[in-house]
Amino acid sequence: MPDLAYGGNPELKPVQALSLWHDVVLQSVRNDGPDLSSRQLAIMFTVYLDPPPHTVRGLAAALDVSKPAVTRALDTLGSLDLLKRSRDEADRRNVLVLRTVKGTGFMQEFADLIVRSSRGLVA
Template sequence: MQTLVSYVRSGQPDLTNRQMALLLLVYLTPGPHTVRGLAHLLGVSKPVITRALNTLGTLGYLRRVRDEADRRNVFVAKTNIGQEFLERFEHNIEQQEGAGERPSRERSMLFQHG
């Protein structure tokens, strides 16, 4: 919970779960990545991926690159800005783990009653 609170307070753009999943998928799995392939992997439609890519592209986290061998194909590529965003996010997680984030009384109660 503290990691997410720190993320929200950081001033970085709030990404939806779908956008974050798409970003992580592109950065953590071997490419090349296409809209069709990403839609298949996430189990969503191509328009859903396109909308998420539009947002992530506007933020500079991902970019579309036309395949020079077959101009009909478009690949989704990493960017330096996206890499930096994920590195900051990872650092935030590591800070919370290093701070010994332990279950709070409220969280313990939530899991007991949930």
């Protein structure tokens, strides 16, 4: 039975991990959707996997990057309607980063792409 079979040893070997990520990246650039940078994807993963609220300041700290770097990434993600920003009514100094319907669909499709790519490793 392969190492990656569900219920078996879930640990990937380094070459398998690289092969999986290569396939995911290759498929994502071949799709009709946006071609996101690693920073933009990291922000998407954080917002869609970690519980809210999300702020520019919090994302910068979580990713260990500058607030301007997060802002630039959010400018692009906002223009693609994958995330949106809104002023926090409780503390007007904070900018909240919110999910969108289109962003949720993008993340679901990305997750499906990862699952499909991983099937090649367990086949």
